[in-house]
Amino acid sequence: MFRLKIVPPIRRFCSSSIRYQIINQANKQTISLSTTSTTSTSKTPNHTTPKLELNKLAQICAQVIKITGPISLSAFMRLCLTHPELGYYTTRDPLGAKGDFVTSPEISQMFGEMIGIWLFTVWNSQKKPKEINLIEFGPGKGTLTFDVIKSFSKLVQTLKHEELKLNIILVETSPILKQVQHNLLSGKDLDTSKEFWEAPHKWNGKITWVDTEKDLWEVTQQQEANYILAHEFYDALPVSQFKKTEHGWREYMVDHNEDDGTFFLGLNSQRTPSSAIPETNPRYSSQNLDSIVEISSELHSYTSEIVKLLDRNKAQNGAALIVDYGPDLEIPGMTLRGIKNHEFKSPFEDLGEVDLSVDVDFGAIKESATSDPSCQIDVFGPVQQGDWLHQLGIQFRAEQLYNKAKNDEEREIIKTGYHRLVEKDDKSMGHIYKFMALLPKGGPIPVGFGGGVEE
Numbered sequence: 533m534f535r536l537k538i539v540p541p542i543r544r545f546c547s548s549s550i551r552y553q554i555i556n557q558a559n560k561q562t563i564s565l566s567t568t569s570t571t572s573t574s575k576t577p578n579h580t581t582p583k584l585e586l587n588k589l590a591q592i593c594a595q596v597i598k599i600t601g602p603i604s605l606s607a608f609m610r611l612c613l614t615h616p617e618l619g620y621y622t623t624r625d626p627l628g629a630k631g632d633f634v635t636s637p638e639i640s641q642m643f644g645e646m647i648g649i650w651l652f653t654v655w656n657s658q659k660k661p662k663e664i665n666l667i668e669f670g671p672g673k674g675t676l677t678f679d680v681i682k683s684f685s686k687l688v689q690t691l692k693h694e695e696l697k698l699n700i701i702l703v704e705t706s707p708i709l710k711q712v713q714h715n716l717l718s719g720k721d722l723d724t725s726k727e728f729w730e731a732p733h734k735w736n737g738k739i740t741w742v743d744t745e746k747d748l749w750e751v752t753q754q755q756e757a758n759y760i761l762a763h764e765f766y767d768a769l770p771v772s773q774f775k776k777t778e779h780g781w782r783e784y785m786v787d788h789n790e791d792d793g794t795f796f797l798g799l800n801s802q803r804t805p806s807s808a809i810p811e812t813n814p815r816y817s818s819q820n821l822d823s824i825v826e827i828s829s830e831l832h833s834y835t836s837e838i839v840k841l842l843d844r845n846k847a848q849n850g851a852a853l854i855v856d857y858g859p860d861l862e863i864p865g866m867t868l869r870g871i872k873n874h875e876f877k878s879p880f881e882d883l884g885e886v887d888l889s890v891d892v893d894f895g896a897i898k899e900s901a902t903s904d905p906s907c908q909i910d911v912f913g914p915v916q917q918g919d920w921l922h923q924l925g926i927q928f929r930a931e932q933l934y935n936k937a938k939n940d941e942e943r944e945i946i947k948t949g950y951h952r953l954v955e956k957d958d959k960s961m962g963h964i965y966k967f968m969a970l971l972p973k974g975g976p977i978p979v980g981f982g983g984g985v986e987e
């Protein structure tokens with residue numbers, strides 16, 4: 533079976549450009565940002581424009597700012613993305629041609645199949661642990677987990693007599709997407725009466741849904757090996773932005789203009805408590821004057837949970853695969869963008885109706901994964917998606933599917949899907965998406981990151 537697809541632009545590169553305003557509070561100078569250039573103008577917000585009508589979430593945000601003063605960018609992003617009733621992710625299924633963006637698992641089944649093969653090679657090299665959890669952070673429609681397990685279990689079956697207890701754990705904030713995931717991966721007996729939703733899955737095991745990484749410890753056991761996937765998840769985590777000024781690190785805050793109703797970013801003239809992070813961490817403090825950096829405390833929280841889950845299994849089994857867009861190991865600067873209907877939009881308009889996304893700081897994931905001396909972790913990558921998929925053999929799978937296709941339409945879908953995933957020019961997914969793996973220390977180098985397949 534082939535999934536029929538229209539191919540809209542991907543999330544990292546939408547078709548329109550984006551502009552929003554940043555105001556330096558010290559000198560009231562407005563910086564107008566676009567995705568391609570940063571220019572400085574002397575304009576302040578236009579107070580003669582008619583006042584914007586605020587939606588419910590924007591009213592809440594404006595009220596909070598009125599009471600507490602400007603809020604951090606991370607607080608603003610958290611509110612917009614995951615407010616329980618009005619947040620972007622909590623209120624919709626945003627994926628697909630009819631939604632706001634399309635992702636690799638939705639483009640072609642080959643993407644998840646290659647990750648399923650990778651998982652099999654790692655599991656096999658770890659002497660085939662019998663009790664495993666497949667944990668996915670931010671599973672969207674559940675398509676990646678579906679394709680991964682389909683190809684992983686086919687490979688496990690080739691070993692014959694292999695007993696395997698496989699449970700799925702999904703970390704998902706959206707009740708709507710939880711339902712979509714249940715339909716695809718289970719379809720029956722959804723139990724919502726307990727603290728965590730549960731249902732049987734299609735491969736003889738259990739699915740458990742949790743809301744955040746903090747619940748994972750409770751729903752996993754020491755004897756289980758945890759295999760963790762995070763695809764286009766880290767880019768949805770809130771970030772704070774800081775600038776290194778001659779007075780020290782200063783934080784960009786979200787403010788609200790009551791006259792025209794607009795939200796905007798302003799550089800705080802005073803130090804905030806969060807300034808301590810870039811001040812004390814050499815990765816940031818060594819940056820040049822005027823550097824702007826993005827820092828995500830949630831990135832650290834999710835990464836340290838991954839590390840704890842890998843360390844928990846005393847047989848040293850388990851692995852995590854993180855796939856997203858971002859620079860190799862450098863620190864992202866001002867990368868926040870809004871996305872709606874496959875186009876870039878200001879992140880400060882239509883609050884809760886626009887997806888917010890940033891470039892992922894793979895260097896920070898690496899630093900966080902290796903910072904706890906009591907948990908010994910090896911980090912591999914980042915490796916560009918096109919290279920990784922080719923090392924896993926996507927070209928052979930594409931050829932196989934192409935030869936089995938029933939008609940020209942199916943052949944075209946396979947060909948287009950393959951090229952979209954692997955092409956490596958600057959604006960293609962094969963170049964901008966990266967793979968990073970975290971494994972218990974001392975194991976073989978995994979395939980896709982320079983290692984071979986162990987028999």
Ligand SMILES: C[S@@+](CC[C@H](N)C(=O)[O-])C[C@H]1O[C@@H](n2cnc3c(N)ncnc32)[C@H](O)[C@@H]1O
Pocket residue numbers: 613614621627635636637638669670671672673676703704705706709743744762763764765768769
């Ligand atoms: C960009 S979508 C990616 C979906 C899927 N991984 C894919 O690639 O098709 C982000 C996913 O993460 C979930 N999500 C976003 N922020 C989250 C958070 N703070 N906690 C848990 N889930 C979150 C969203 O609901 C959605 O399922």
